[in-house]
Amino acid sequence: KAGVTQTPRYLIKTRGQQVTLSCSPISGHRSVSWYQQTPGQGLQFLFEYFSETQRNKGNFPGRFSGRQFSNSRSEMNVSTLELGDSALYLCASSSTSGASRTQYFGPGTRLTVL
Amino acid sequence: AQSVTQPDIHITVSEGASLELRCNYSYGATPYLFWYVQSPGQGLQLLLKYFSGDTLVQGIKGFEAEFKRSQSSFNLRKPSVHWSDAAEYFCAVGATGTYKYIFGTGTRLKVLA
Numbered sequence: 001k002a003g004v005t006q007t008p009r010y011l012i013k014t015r016g017q018q019v020t021l022s023c024s025p026i027s028g029h030r031s032v033s034w035y036q037q038t039p040g041q042g043l044q045f046l047f048e049y050f051s052e053t054q055r056n057k058g059n060f061p062g063r064f065s066g067r068q069f070s071n072s073r074s075e076m077n078v079s080t081l082e083l084g085d086s087a088l089y090l091c092a093s094s095s096t097s098g099a100s101r102t103q104y105f106g107p108g109t110r111l112t113v114l
Numbered sequence: 115a116q117s118v119t120q121p122d123i124h125i126t127v128s129e130g131a132s133l134e135l136r137c138n139y140s141y142g143a144t145p146y147l148f149w150y151v152q153s154p155g156q157g158l159q160l161l162l163k164y165f166s167g168d169t170l171v172q173g174i175k176g177f178e179a180e181f182k183r184s185q186s187s188f189n190l191r192k193p194s195v196h197w198s199d200a201a202e203y204f205c206a207v208g209a210t211g212t213y214k215y216i217f218g219t220g221t222r223l224k225v226l227a
Contacts, residue, residue: 004157033215043204043217056213090157099208099215100146100165105157 001027004093004106012112018079021109025072025093031055031101032074034066037088037108046089049074050097078111086113116141116209120218127195128226135190135221137205146208147188149179152220153201161203164188175199200225 005024013019025032034046045058049068066076072093078085088110092103117140127133139145146165150158162173169181179190188205205218 006157035217042219045215048213092158098213099210101208101215102148102160102163103215104160105150107157110155 004091004104006089006091006106006109008109009107010110010112012114013081014114015081015083017081018077019081019111020075020077021089021091021111023074023076023091023093023106025074025091026104029093029095029104030072031094031097032068032072033092033094033103034074034076035090035092036060037090038086043090046076048097055097081113083113085111087111116145116207116214116216118205118207118216118218120203120205120221122221123219124222124224126224126226129197130194133190133192133195133199133223135203135205135223137188137190137218138186139188139205139207140186141207141209143210144183145210147179147181148206148208149173149177149188149190150204150206151175151201152204158204161190195223195225197225197227199223 007022031050033048037043047057048055052068063079068074088108090108092105094101094103119138148163149161152158161177164181202220202222204220
């Protein structure tokens with residue numbers, strides 16, 4: 001089975017722009033979670049989608065949003081980019097939802113905000 | 115509130131030596147526990163997980179971890195480290211009854227030849 005894929009792998013944007021990141025989960029997985037990883041804050045949970053519904057959301061401002069399509073592919077969007085949004089954004093898929101879900105991670109999208 | 119602590123930010127071991135990475139969690143009920151490894155510039159790879167049952171779990175790449183409820187710990191071990199094990203290791207906890215999945219701050223492992 002193919003793993004989790006994320007596109008693009010690298011992205012450079014300037015402050016004030018918006019960005020959309022894409023995640024394709026493992027075939028058959030219906031849950032997609034997003035995480036932000038930075039050297040200072042570590043891995044922080046953004047949100048989880050299961051069957052097109054947002055199940056849980058982390059403590060991030062409303063500039064961070066996401067959605068999931070009927071084929072389980074997910075996108076996350078960050079509007080009005082700030083320098084502090086520079087990070088590795090990781091997507092993880094799982095076959096189930098909830099705390100017991102075993103998550104499989106993609107390689108991440110490295111976002112640099114100038 | 116649930117939390118995960120990895121007390122060691124950096125660990126250096128010689129190739130062939132044994133390894134133990136510590137993980138402590140704060141949670142009332144039995145949590146779901148995971149260890150992941152991340153190589154530079156890569157995503158996270160699942161090493162092993164514990165849900166219930168036998169408290170000693172075996173994972174990939176020769177790793178094992180032991181769940182100790184009395185100590186709220188889930189330490190990762192490997193009897194003989196290889197140079198390719200150099201990476202960052204993350205412990206994670208899933209909190210029962212929620213959708214949350216909390217990661218520790220990671221332990222960066224360096225392996226000396």
